[in-house]
Amino acid sequence: MAKKFDLKKFASNNAIIILIAVLALFVGMTTQNFFTTRNLSNLIVNMAPRFIIACGVSGCLITKGTDLSAGRQVGLAACLSAMLLQSVDYSARMLPWLPDIPWPLALLIVMAIMAVFGAINGVIIAFLKVPPFIATLGMQTIVYGLCSLITNNQPMGGYKKSYLNVASGKLFNNDFLPFLLFFALGVGLFFWFLYNKTRHGKYMYAIGGNESAATVAGVNVPATLIRIYILASLMYALGGFLVGAKAGGASTATGLGYELEAIAACTIGGVSANGGVGTVPGVLVGVLVFEVLKICLQFMGVDPAYTYIAQGLVIIVAVALDLRKYLAKK
Amino acid sequence: MPMDEQNNTPETEQSPIPERDPVTGKRARRDPKDLNAFENFYENFRNVPVKYVDRFIALCVIALVVVVAIGIINR
Numbered sequence: 001m002a003k004k005f006d007l008k009k010f011a012s013n014n015a016i017i018i019l020i021a022v023l024a025l026f027v028g029m030t031t032q033n034f035f036t037t038r039n040l041s042n043l044i045v046n047m048a049p050r051f052i053i054a055c056g057v058s059g060c061l062i063t064k065g066t067d068l069s070a071g072r073q074v075g076l077a078a079c080l081s082a083m084l085l086q087s088v089d090y091s092a093r094m095l096p097w098l099p100d101i102p103w104p105l106a107l108l109i110v111m112a113i114m115a116v117f118g119a120i121n122g123v124i125i126a127f128l129k130v131p132p133f134i135a136t137l138g139m140q141t142i143v144y145g146l147c148s149l150i151t152n153n154q155p156m157g158g159y160k161k162s163y164l165n166v167a168s169g170k171l172f173n174n175d176f177l178p179f180l181l182f183f184a185l186g187v188g189l190f191f192w193f194l195y196n197k198t199r200h201g202k203y204m205y206a207i208g209g210n211e212s213a214a215t216v217a218g219v220n221v222p223a224t225l226i227r228i229y230i231l232a233s234l235m236y237a238l239g240g241f242l243v244g245a246k247a248g249g250a251s252t253a254t255g256l257g258y259e260l261e262a263i264a265a266c267t268i269g270g271v272s273a274n275g276g277v278g279t280v281p282g283v284l285v286g287v288l289v290f291e292v293l294k295i296c297l298q299f300m301g302v303d304p305a306y307t308y309i310a311q312g313l314v315i316i317v318a319v320a321l322d323l324r325k326y327l328a329k330k
Numbered sequence: 331m332p333m334d335e336q337n338n339t340p341e342t343e344q345s346p347i348p349e350r351d352p353v354t355g356k357r358a359r360r361d362p363k364d365l366n367a368f369e370n371f372y373e374n375f376r377n378v379p380v381k382y383v384d385r386f387i388a389l390c391v392i393a394l395v396v397v398v399a400i401g402i403i404n405r
Contacts, residue, residue, distance in 0.1 A: 012384065015391055023398065274372060297401065306401030313394040317387055324383045326372050 027296040041175040048180035049242040051287045056235030057262040059228040062208045064275030065132035069139035074255030076147045077240025082156035082250040090158030111237040118233025122226030155251035167245035192280040208275035267318040
């Protein structure tokens with residue numbers, strides 16, 4: 001027999017999404033230029049790097065972990081990308097001896113460097129059994145210190161055109177097809193495949209569901225955790241690379257608070273902080289809700305201080321909804 | 331195989347799934363040491379009825395609407 005649709009339960013489980021959709025409709029009807037292709041393109045460009053970062057964090061959350069170093073790793077990746085991709089004729093070049101290198105090579109170098117930080121996070125969590133909250137909090141501070149050291153706390157700019165074009169370019173000059181969309185699409189498909197069709201994904205959900213049972217079942221928990229944190233850092237590297245290209249500059253402040261946005265987006269999207277639950281489409285919805293909220297309030301001309309309060313309330317509601325699901329299961 | 335060796339197999343080292351309470355039918359509470367930070371956090375609310383969480387969510391949603399409304403009025 002088909003299950004009866006429970007409207008109350010649906011509304012309760014998706015309260016934030018419904019609320020933000022209503023807000024978007026209200027803003028669309030009361031302001032001009034909200035439902036335009038330009039605004040949609042802007043939304044896609046803003047969402048793409050955040051979705052990539054949230055995908056990285058989602059793996060950590062599904063295994064009952066977290067990654068508080070995400071934002072600072074994004075910042076370091078943006079600064080490294082800046083150092084490697086400043087125009088050769090730029091007078092204030094950070095590495096004047098460096099030859100002109102293509103952006104894909106720079107991206108690979110940045111990803112390789114950032115993978116080391118992910119591996120360190122993974123090893124500390126998997127082998128030393130340090131709670132992920134503490135391990136990644138320490139890494140956050142270390143990465144920030146390193147970033148300050150290598151950049152001398154100087155903001156960087158003067159990027160070469162090909163790098164800037166990664167963020168500002170559009171396929172067929174179409175507003176709906178910015179290059180960033182394809183990066184996000186590629187990452188989304190890769191993560192969907194990884195979570196649903198591979199052994200790694202099954203191990204990940206098994207660890208999140210019950211780590212002891214996963215160990216008994218023969219899952220190599222430390223190796224899986226290390227892979228998850230390395231993959232997360234690779235996503236922060238890609239996210240930082242794109243954030244830098246989008247902003248046209250980078251500094252030690254780049255990526256500040258991105259980790260909380262990513263964790264909040266995952267929670268809104270149904271990735272349980274209790275582990276073992278979470279999907280890639282859910283993460284996408286979470287990021288979308290957060291970005292739509294920000295854009296709506298910007299369109300209404302609301303002071304950014306109120307935007308922060310609203311974002312905080314959205315995060316509290318998301319955690320409360322997760323808690324509700326946990327209690328309802330008991 | 332001696333008994334003490336038998337007790338050290340991986341299966342017996344794991345915390346067993348808690349048995350159900352014969353009266354309430356609910357699973358017995360797990361040792362807090364076996365839980366992670368988030369589970370511990372959620373376990374603190376174990377005895378809170380779902381309707382109270384619903385009321386809290388409703389309160390937060392109202393607060394969110396009020397904050398957005400005040401933001402729009404004060405722009």
